[in-house]
Amino acid sequence: MKATWILPDGREIALEVKPGLSLMEAAVAGNVPGIIGECGGTMSCATCHVYVEEGWQDAAGTPSDFEEAMLDATDAPRLGCSRLSCQLEMAPQIDGIVVRVPAV
Ligand code: FES
Secondary structure (H helix, E strand, C coil): CEEEEECCCCCEEEEECCCCCEHHHHHHHCCCCCCCCCCCCCCCCCCCEEEECCCCHHHHCCCCHHHHHHHCCCCCCCCCCEEEHHHCECCHHHCCEEEECCCC
16 A cells, blocks of 8 residues: 655655554654654654645544544644544544645
């Protein structure tokens, strides 16, 4: 399966992502700049913040209440399409997903 990260400068990084792996884990393993994943996916750092591109937001689902609270603590502005990428698990419905890395 595949996911693409669009960097603040417009560059795109497309990576193969195994099912069940979070987009944060895939981004860290693939050295996507701007995705730190400091807490390892326990929703306590918000350094995995991404903007889900239009067309993928329904498939990506909605944040849990706890994720919602953490999204209020991101460095970059929170948008309607903001998600913590540690909570986006690769699965068939998001195969091909495109996310933007916020500028900080
Ligand atoms: Fe820390 Fe996602 S990796 S909140």
